[in-house]
Amino acid sequence: MTAQTKRVPASLGREEYVEVEKNVKLHVSDLGEGTPVVLIHGWPLSDAMYEYQYQYLIQEGYRVIGITLRGFGKSDKPYGKYDYDVYADDIKVVLDKLNIQNATLGGFSMGGAISIHYTAKYGAAHINKLVLFGAAAPIWSKKEDVDELIAQSRINRPQLLENFGKIFAATETAISPALGAWLGAINLEASPYATTQSLIALRDGDLRTDLGKIKIPTAIFHGTKDKICPFNLAEEMHAGIKGSYIVKFENSGHGLFVEELQKFNSELLSFLKK
Template sequence: MTLSNRQFTSVGRSEFIAVEENVKLHVIDLGEGPTVVLIHGWPLSNAMYEYQYQFLVAKGYRVIGITLRGFGKSDKPFGPYNYDIFAEDIKIVLETLNVEDALLGGFSMGGAISIHFAAKYAGAHINKLALFGAAAPIWSEAEAVNGLIDLSVTNRPQLLENFGKIFGASETAISAPLAGWLGGINFEASFYATTQCLIALRDEDLREDLGKIKVPTAIFHGTKDIICGFHLAEQMHAGISDSYVVKFENSGHALFIEELEKFNSELLAFLTK
């Protein structure tokens, strides 16, 4: 695969990388040094890591943010949306950018996809794994997710508003400007990908993947997370042999902005271990 349509901006390099003949992913590639690769959650994009990019580049790291197919500025094809497809896409991007020995970090659905990537490819391209409020190993009860799928195909704005209300530790935990910023990112997602990824979140089971992870793993999780309850962090910790949990006592699901300073400092601490 080849790079195309590379752009240089005031904040770094933005490029589109082909993962299939007619599918290109938007990738942000900033800084120089040891590499950190970040995977966003549903239905966000690589834009969600704005405050991690700036912090890590200033600390001497190269940071790569990949927007999954169907989201943000990436192409939005019809077709399958599942963890296998996403993992394959990530591998092509890392191969194209010659990435080795990176920390791979993923938020929410992106955390689940990162687990699958590490298990499927036996740790290829990475030497550490960081999971942020990951929707794994099994996200939720099928019946509950079916209601979200129904709403996605009848009233997507209402679905996203409902999620916004429970994204933080409380309805007022995230400031109005930040909530508006996140909402804008959410609406860049394809309606089709939004629905199909809910189906994947409902159906994917990563319990067998946990035991296949052989790289050191940090599990960041909000103790007040309603979307991905803290019990998921405990299950991941029990299943991943070389792992530890960092509790975010004042965070819901949005730990990357609710406790921004702690999130960044704990990530840096894991990088320097």
């Protein structure tokens, strides 16, 4: 299998489509030059969510690689399994094919849970640091609450996404209407099937045994007002990952990467430089 790639000059960045299994290609944004930072998006976003991290980190001299998971954004949307194992396996193939070494892996929400599982399953292959942004881990929520989301995903996905958007930030006005519309448009690019199947993965995922397998430096970024992944999850991850530390975002809900954009980027840069 070979990566099918559409390239622009290296100084500007590259868009790639990497085949992770027969007839399944993932969209990868590969931008800048320098020490690599690999970013995994949350449900039901795509790597486009990191637009304002890409621009910042490129300016700071980093190579940023955003992987859009199968079923989302510009990646292929096959029928089949959508769970943490499949997602972790896909990330491994992409990093193998791009020959990434000594990267920092960052994941938001479901992407944070997947990043934990990848690190534990593959013994931190290709990476030497981990950073978790509002991660949906080690166990996301009460199963009955997620069951309601799954049911709504099957009959009224636009309403599900609208409801989700209302509790995404610390307050309904914490994210501007323009940014909210931008995020909503990204959400609607997701496959309806993948949207539902990923909710099932979130409901059933239990990463408590994975936490103790993480042996690399780990930072945990979390909004103290998060209504989707409550702050106690950050404390559980911190307790389970030896040597980890928490960065509190006191004015953020779940959307810390845009709610406190400047702090988010500066704290990420500080972690990268440690």
